[in-house]
Amino acid sequence: MNWIKIATVDQVAEDESLAVDVNGHQLAVHHTEGEFFVSDNICTHQYALLSDGFLEDGCIECPLHQAKFDLRTGKAMCAPATEDMKVYEVKTEGNEIFVRF
Template sequence: MSDWLLVGPESLLAEGEHMTLEVAGDEVALFRSDGTVYAIADVCSHDGAEIASGRIEAGAIVCPRHGARFCLATGKALCAPAYTDIAAYEVRIVDGHIEVATTPKP
């Protein structure tokens, strides 16, 4: 069972925006896409680059360096040059505030 980290009010993350934060010592990127908030590791498994500044396309984040794509909901690597999935974290909204699980999804 995960503990939860309070990120802040829902208004902190507008549609189409992202932010990064540290969760249990790991850099995590939060995105709001189609009304849903997602949290995934802020690292491309291809070369270790940050991915938070990439563009969102069809439920995936596209790494700004080499175009690897990762599912926002699961962290699954969707195309080359990345073949290894990245961590994804549960996100919930409680009383108008965003909370992120402190451990990745299994």
């Protein structure tokens, strides 16, 4: 599948996340530790926007019940989440951020 531009680097400050809608998919772009990551924006435990969560140690923490997910693998790191989140391949070119499904 082709790369899709979803944001620009200057839209996502370090240690922040940005909600984006790509062809009906709710995604979150995360910027932490100098890297960008893209995941589904909905927590797998209960409906909450991960883009409103807290980034730390390569993980995103859900703002509702503090479930944590690894940004590289999507693995659910602690309860109450038991289902991994989906993560996507991401790249930057210049000031643009791209995702591939």
